[in-house]
Amino acid sequence: MTCAPHPATFRLLDAYVGWDQQEAHGLVGFDDPAGLRLAYRGTAPEGPTRDQLLPWFPDPRLAPGCGPCAWYLLVPDERRLLRRDVCGDAFTPVRPPGCDPAPPREPVSVAARGHRLAVVESDRVLVWRREGEQLAGVIRVERPRWAAPGPDDEVLVACRGSTLLRRFDSTGGFRGVLRTGARGEVIGLRTGPGQTVWLLTDDGGRLRIHRGGRRRPFRTATVAELAAALPPSALTSADEDGFCLGEKGPDGPRTTCFTWRGLPRDAAPRAADAYVTSGSYVTTLIDSGISRCRWHRVRVDADVPAGTAVAVGIVVSEDDRYDESDWQASAPGVTDFLVDQPPGRFLRLRLRLSGDGGATPVVRRIRLDFPRVTSADLLPPAFRQDPAADDFTERFLSLFDATLAEVDRVIERYPALLDPAGVPDRVLPWLAGLLGLSFEAGWDPATRRALLAAAPELYRRRGTPGALREAVRIVFGVAPVIDESAADRRWARLREAVGGTPAGSGQAEELGSVRLFGRSASRFRLGGSALGSAPLRAFGTPDSDPYTAHAHRFRVLLPAGSADGAALRRLVERQAPAHTVGSVRTGGAGFVVGARSTVGVDTAFVPLPAPVLGGERPVRLNRDGVLRPGPRGPRRGVGVGVVSAVGVHTRVS
Known part of the structure; x- marks a missing residue:
């Protein structure tokens, strides 16, 4: 559809092809498919940061309790333990002064799980039950730093300068040691469901999350894995003056802030700058392989939040010699521009990212198009005699070429919209409407995709037992038994020689093994049928009764509990031919006297x-x-x- 005489060549810069960096400062993500971004501040430029992990690993003085608004706050200098039970604006002491059987001496940290509470001191760990009302036991250990109540009445303790976890019961009994193999120092400890242990370590300024347990080795984990396993708490920020909780109020979400003494605080702590404010990266000389190549276009695929910016500069040369004044810089905020450089075989690109410290732009991919190919090449030579007019014409027509290229990409990707395995779940009903399919409300996306993929074959064989069996198998995951009633019609006829075997047939039927058809029994006839022995029928021809008995009727049989009877009946009605009558039967009722029973459906x-x-x-x-x-x-x-x-x-x- 485009007017270009031949497709252009291009070069990609991303994590899959490579960024060809010669030098980089303040940027990370060169091996990350998510893209380039500004580095985190500090000695761990690729994170995560301590502020990001606050909802799961709070300050050692804080611990979420049992309830959406319950929190425990340890005040070390006052040797007090405070509690907040409701979504109010104040913390109150867990026990009134003078009523504490074991007051904190040198408190270090606090942890809670359910109705159990652990207070870490300089040389012991106090374990409490009933939200701190009943002292369960005292754990004697040297230099404890962190504690985490776990399942099976267990308490894990981490000591200073070590990543070993010591296991105790609530009464202080020693159970063993859990070796994590992590490097650095433990600065956070949590227990999760399924006897899972989560560990946060600081290894020379680099924060790492570890996941393991008693029966599984410890390994490093990501923030996404942590968030999927443990729900985050309401803690949103913390600094040296206090902390803030983001909770649901009667009028919607609200943020409540406190000091480290449990008193209300009006001003929220300012979020610390997580990222560096600037970063740059320069590529090596990118070779086009074409002498005096006319580079065409630069496209940057990036997300640029408010307060951030992306700037691109390029220089083209026939060799590695150029001046600083030769660089071409993109306009502010422009991520798609034409190359305005003299012809040259090599191109060098310079990328600069900037931000306010709270956010970062992300550059996923950079595309370089070459050589310059536009629809101006299809014009008569008279339009290109003047170099200035030729340059303007190429740039002007490039605008239309870019628009037509976008249309071409939409047309090229259109077949992907008809691929059941590639479209989103919400598009499946629309795709089914194109094919004339209807979905039940309870069918999951996997079942819908399987039906769409099998639709051509099901339509080709529609109305056959095989197609009906396949449709039931896809929807309900079990292959049914399709019993056609006409196959049970065994009307016998007399042979020339009783007991003989006619040519071209199987064994002859013998009297006593099959039932002879009697006209007087198929329908009531005057003078030929006894009262009560034949049905009254006012349709059809009596002579055709042997051939129409049980015709166009079938049953679909499934084991008990394998499918919903109503949903199965609706599916059979949609898939069965119009001239047939189908019935559905699932097991579970046992033998039926006077009717045929199927092994595996009516029997056990x-x-x-x-x-x-x-x-x-x-x-x-x-x-x-x-x-x-x-x-x-x-x-x-x-x-x-x-x-x-x-x-x-x-x-x-």
């Missing part, structure tokens, strides 16, 4: 229940109970190759 091969003498339904000896197994051991249902008796090894259920 199970042993008899254990006999119990007495009670509401006592067994009777020599009739329906076995007091002890026989010499061959207990019978466990029907045995293959062994004679089984009805009522002894089988039962009707």
Whole structure:
């Protein structure tokens, strides 16, 4: 659709192809598919930062309690433990002064889980139950720093200068040591569901999250894994003057701030700058492979939040010699521009990112198009004789070429909209409407995608037992038994020689093995049928009764509990041919007297229940109970190759 004479060549700069960096300052993410971004401040430029981990690893003086607004606050200089039970504006002492059986001596940190509480001191850990009202035990340990109540009445303790975790029970009994293998010093300890232990360490300024447990080795984890396993607390920020909690109020979300003494605080702490304010990166010489190449276009795929900026500069040369004045800089805020440089084989790109410290731009990819190919190449030579006019014409027509290229990409990607495996879940009903399919409300996206993928084959075989069986298998995950009633119609006819075998047929039917068709029994006839032995029918031809009996009727049979009967019935009605009548039957009702039963649907091969003498339904000896197994051991249902008796090894259920 584009007017360009031939497709242009391009070069990508990203984490997959490579950024070709010659030098970089203040930027990280060269190996991250998410893109380049400004580095974090401090010695851990790629994070995570301590502020990001506050909701899961709060300050050692804070611990979330049992409830959406419950928090514990330790005041070390006053040797007090405060508690906040409701979404109010104040902390109150856990125990009134003078009523504490074991007041904190040199408190270090506090931790809570459920109704248990652990207060870490300089040489011991106090374990409390009932939100600090009952002292459960005292753990004696040297230089404790962190504690975390865990499942099974266990308490984990981390000491200063070590990443080993010591295990105790609530009464102070030693249970063993948990080796983490982590480097650095523990600055955060949490326990999660399934006896999972989460550890935050500081290794020379680099923060690392570790995940492990008693039966699984410790490994490093990401913030996303931590957030998926443990719900974040309401703690939003903390500094040397206090902390803030983001909670739900009666009028919507609200932020409540406190000092480290538990008093209300009006001003929220200012968020510390997480990122450096500037960073740059310069590529090596990018070779086009074309002598005196006319580079065409530079496109930057980036997210630029408010307060940040992305600036791109390029220089083109035939060799590695150029001046600083030769650089071409993009206009502020422009991430797509044409190259205005003399022809040259090599190009060098300079990227500069800036921000306010609270946010960072992210550059995912940079695309360099070359050589210059525009629709101006299709114009007569008269339009390109003047160099100035030629340059203006190329730049002017490049605007239209870029728009047409966007349309081309939409057309090229249009087949992806018809791929059931690639479209989002919300597009599946729209795609089903194009194919004439209708979905049940309870079908999950995987079932809908499987139906869309199988739609061409199901439409080709629609109305056949195979197509109906496949549709039921996709939706309900079990293959049904389709019983066509016409196959049970075994009207016999007399042969020339009873017991003979006519040519081209199977064995001859014998009297006594099949039922002869009688006209007087198919429908009532005057003078030929007995009262009550034939049905009254006012339609059809009596002579065609042998051929229309059970015609165009079928049953769909499924085991008990494998499908919803109503949903299965609706699916069968949509898939069955219009001239047929289908019925649905799921197991669970047992044998039906006078009707055909199917093994696995209406039957269950199970042993008899254990006999119990007495009670509401006592067994009777020599009739329906076995007091002890026989010499061959207990019978466990029907045995293959062994004679089984009805009522002894089988039962009707």
